[in-house]
Amino acid sequence: MTLLHNDPRSFADEALSGFAAAHHDLVRAIDGGVVRASATPPGQVAVVLGGGTGHYPAFAGWVGPGFAHGAACGNIFASPSASQICSVARASQAGGGVIFAFGNYAGDVLHFGQAAEQLRAEGIDVRVLRVTDDIASGPADDPALRRGIAGDLPVMKILGAAAEAGLGIDEAERIGRKANDATRSLGMAFSGCTLPGADHPLFTVAPGRMGVGLGIHGEPGIDERDLPSADTVADLLVDGVLAESKRASAAVGNADRVAVLLNGLGATKYEELYVVFRRVAERLAREGFHVIAPEVGEQVTSLGMAGLSLTVTFLDDELRQLWTAPALTPAFRRGLVQPRPPRTDDISGTHQLPPVVRGGDASRAAAACIAAALRIVRDTVTTHETRLGDIDAVAGDGDHGIGMRRGSEAAADAAAEAVALGAGARSTLSRAGAAWSERAGGTSGALWGAALTAFGSALDDTEPADRGRLVAGVRAAVDAVLRLGGARLGDKTLVDAAVPFVDRLEAALPGTDFGSAWVEAAEAATEAAEATATIAARRGRARTHGERSLGTPDAGAVSFALIVTALGDFIRPHSS
Amino acid sequence: MTLLHNDPRSFADEALSGFAAAHHDLVRAIDGGVVRASATPPGQVAVVLGGGTGHYPAFAGWVGPGFAHGAACGNIFASPSASQICSVARASQAGGGVIFAFGNYAGDVLHFGQAAEQLRAEGIDVRVLRVTDDIASGPADDPALRRGIAGDLPVMKILGAAAEAGLGIDEAERIGRKANDATRSLGMAFSGCTLPGADHPLFTVAPGRMGVGLGIHGEPGIDERDLPSADTVADLLVDGVLAESKRASAAVGNADRVAVLLNGLGATKYEELYVVFRRVAERLAREGFHVIAPEVGEQVTSLGMAGLSLTVTFLDDELRQLWTAPALTPAFRRGLVQPRPPRTDDISGTHQLPPVVRGGDASRAAAACIAAALRIVRDTVTTHETRLGDIDAVAGDGDHGIGMRRGSEAAADAAAEAVALGAGARSTLSRAGAAWSERAGGTSGALWGAALTAFGSALDDTEPADRGRLVAGVRAAVDAVLRLGGARLGDKTLVDAAVPFVDRLEAALPGTDFGSAWVEAAEAATEAAEATATIAARRGRARTHGERSLGTPDAGAVSFALIVTALGDFIRPHSS
Structure with a gap:
């Protein structure tokens, strides 16, 4: 012991x-x-x-x-x-x-x-x-x-x-x-x-x-x-x-x-x-x-x-x-290893944050929009923190609201700092993603962090964030969640709202502007999130609460829907 | 555990x-x-x-x-x-x-x-x-x-x-x-x-x-x-x-x-x-x-x-x-050690026995006498095995007789083998000592083994075992017991018989032949061994039996006296 x-x-x-x-x-x-x-x-x-x-x-x-x-x-x-x-x-x-x-x-x-x-x-x-x-x-x-x-x-x-x-x-x-x-x-x-x-x-x-x-x-x-x-x-x-x-x-x-x-x-x-x-x-x-x-x-x-x-x-x-x-x-030694000279660079500082890459003008403009969007995400989550916690408490441990608030606050702060340092869109999202997962902890923190980072990878630090890149970014974010989290559609998770969202966004876009397509996709996500109430949770620790969670939607899906809905109100006026 | x-x-x-x-x-x-x-x-x-x-x-x-x-x-x-x-x-x-x-x-x-x-x-x-x-x-x-x-x-x-x-x-x-x-x-x-x-x-x-x-x-x-x-x-x-x-x-x-x-x-x-x-x-x-x-x-x-x-x-x-x-x-490695070639000698055999050194004629004659003396030691101990065990049981664990018999048997066998291989006096005693301690185990085995080996060191493998060497051998044997065992006179051990024995031997010798001096010394040892009955054991595990052992002599001292007395009967007829 x-x-x-x-x-x-x-x-x-x-x-x-x-x-x-x-x-x-x-x-x-x-x-x-x-x-x-x-x-x-x-x-x-x-x-x-x-x-x-x-x-x-x-x-x-x-x-x-x-x-x-x-x-x-x-x-x-x-x-x-x-x-x-x-x-x-x-x-x-x-x-x-x-x-x-x-x-x-x-x-x-x-x-x-x-x-x-x-x-x-x-x-x-x-x-x-x-x-x-x-x-x-x-x-x-x-x-x-x-x-x-x-x-x-x-x-x-x-x-x-x-x-x-x-x-x-x-x-x-x-x-x-x-x-x-x-x-x-x-x-x-x-x-x-x-x-x-x-x-x-x-x-x-x-x-x-x-x-x-x-x-x-x-x-x-x-x-x-x-x-x-x-x-x-x-x-x-x-x-x-x-x-x-x-x-x-x-x-x-x-x-x-x-x-x-x-x-x-x-x-x-x-x-x-x-x-x-x-x-x-x-x-x-x-x-x-x-x-x-x-x-x-x-x-x-x-x-x-x-x-x-x-x-x-x-x-x-x-x-x-x-x-x-x-x-x-220190603990495993075999054969003759010639002594190596010590490293001479300074590693006393922090290495936890991704590097800031100074962006081109167009990308820096996009980064400023991203920072504004992340403030909206933070405000939305903060407004609904208690409700998200209550929903999560039915099938989980009730910390979803707190985790989402901590993560979104950290991401908004990190993005603001990156923008102040002249970062482009990609490195702004990369820093925001790292900050979210670090501060939020847990699985949902890791997934939101990875989603932001993956979104950023579809943009870059020089080119403008055009419509094609934005849609590719959303798809990359959802793919990262699927890849990392391992959940599939119908597992009563975030995925149940995120997949219908990106599917609808891609489907709607050829016929309309980005903002309208986003709003339409957000409505699909909201509908899908509510529908998780009819699924008994089958995965992970929620498994034992399957019965109890029937009739309650999944907190991760609900928060996703709330966020994309709020972002729709921000995007539509700016969209062409 | x-x-x-x-x-x-x-x-x-x-x-x-x-x-x-x-x-x-x-x-x-x-x-x-x-x-x-x-x-x-x-x-x-x-x-x-x-x-x-x-x-x-x-x-x-x-x-x-x-x-x-x-x-x-x-x-x-x-x-x-x-x-x-x-x-x-x-x-x-x-x-x-x-x-x-x-x-x-x-x-x-x-x-x-x-x-x-x-x-x-x-x-x-x-x-x-x-x-x-x-x-x-x-x-x-x-x-x-x-x-x-x-x-x-x-x-x-x-x-x-x-x-x-x-x-x-x-x-x-x-x-x-x-x-x-x-x-x-x-x-x-x-x-x-x-x-x-x-x-x-x-x-x-x-x-x-x-x-x-x-x-x-x-x-x-x-x-x-x-x-x-x-x-x-x-x-x-x-x-x-x-x-x-x-x-x-x-x-x-x-x-x-x-x-x-x-x-x-x-x-x-x-x-x-x-x-x-x-x-x-x-x-x-x-x-x-x-x-x-x-x-x-x-x-x-x-x-x-x-x-x-x-x-x-x-x-x-x-x-x-x-x-x-x-x-x-295997468990401690530091710095650069060049690989070494493996040892090429055969170490698969036993290394537990001292080497046999072929003796000169005079020393081989002495070795034959030593082998005969060790047979007498064995026979004496075997005759008294039960009595020694009984005495030891009063203050100790009663295994003194068994240990002495095993040790003396092994020593007699080892000496006979050494003589058959042409060993001189020194290496015959060295092998006999190693065999005694190995087979007898315990403290008394270690002490008797060391005593025989030390005795041998005072002789050698070429020169005759003259009177001066024999007396020096007895003194060396008793010194080895004192040095290794750590007991002093009056501690109710073997030492209480051995020290008077060698003191009397040395004191008597200038005026008489070796055999007579030995017999006189053996009488002193017997008297001293009996006198241990008036000492309450103070040392080691016997400490708790102090009361009980009062009135009983020490088994180690008694066996020493029995052995030197029997050897006296062997030595006197051969002595000049």
């Missing part, structure tokens, strides 16, 4: 700051996480990892030459925000593009995805690699449903080595995907961890029992059974990961060499791991596999959780070379 | 074998522990560490270039035996001598001391360094009473680096002692560990409480208090170790630079350690100290115990250079 803390709310920040103090030869703390103390060589692909705090050395402990360029560090067991991720990526990248790598969890997928949209809007080539090694969390034929556990180590190490080798972003991405395709893990848990300040564990396993396939935050496993001998645990792990050896090794030409990680979750100690590893090594040899540079120890922990996992990565020549390549990080 | 094991009795062996399998690039398992996979350069001082299993990475995890040459690995929380230590030392040494380094615990002191005697008898220069960093376990002015905890890391690392630098054994020993003099640690514990197969922890700390100064096996601390904030824990640790900063820094010319280790005992995890380290680093900076190459993590663990300790080593230029020098071991 986690016993040592000051204010539990500052635990993650304080841990990061102690980490950076201990390892200032290798890392620098910046807004949102850490980056290497040495500069990324110009043109090198930057590998940016991330995830919640509580899994050390994952992920900050893996930053250094031969491995990652930076790590975005969220709160305890919580994804970093998009702006944290962007901050680390901006301070890590050196013109060769950025590859994000993280375990496949909804929060990380959302925030890294949003950060990718944001950075792409700034002209940075970003690729996204989700690690999906945990065989207990999804079917063999749909690895995208699987979560990432200790397989983070080999996949991210191999990816980092590919970047270090100077490969281009396409090649590095291909290798990272191949490593993930060739990696399988299975874990066992004996007890849960206790978060700082909590007085009971996150989950429990009965004494003398063992959770098979439990995730690193206590997510459900596939079985529970009596705790057997160490050798039987080893056999279960080996049998589990080898059950998919055909599929996994196919990714690397049926190689019979494997990287192996026997990972302790925190309270299962080294001697126990070595007792188990003895049998694991015997079994793998007997099955005809050659073990390459095995790791036995704590690489992906879960605070003081008791448990372990076995990871194998099948290795062709390319992956073998990258797995065994040198690396020098 | 330790949950993963097969047969708990084989836990330590299985852990060692898994460890060697995982790290075969760096270490080789041999009888008794591990040695480097690379050869010790000829003439280099060999650093041999050791201690119980359950403290990983201490000690096996620190074997490799730049650090230790070998580690003797005992059972869980138990010292390795002298023969284990000798085995590792023989396979590690390359003509430059051996330095043993271990935490200052009674069992380790005894067994490493015995091993040192044994190896010296084989002509190897051996030095002994006890680590005494724990300020909570003894007074500042008598560090020899203090135990070794996480200070093992800096002291042993610096010692290993001194050996790697090619320094001679005197210099390396001087530096090791200086590092120990300049090192202070203080630990806190929150819960005890549970040994493999046990169903309750070794000790407990009440929830919400903290043991201050608790040892790494739950030895008593100096205080218990409510668990405070992380910053307060940091302050207590810093204040504790700095309370002796004057004395500790004096060892290194009042240096203001310090090596720092914030060590987790097993269940206190990395993020917590970093939260504490943040404050530790602030405090040390504020007090004017410069922190050099700090370590935050698990270096000296105690299975799954919850707790942490802070270690500082004050560093002059010499120690700073050695602390930051490169090292490449």
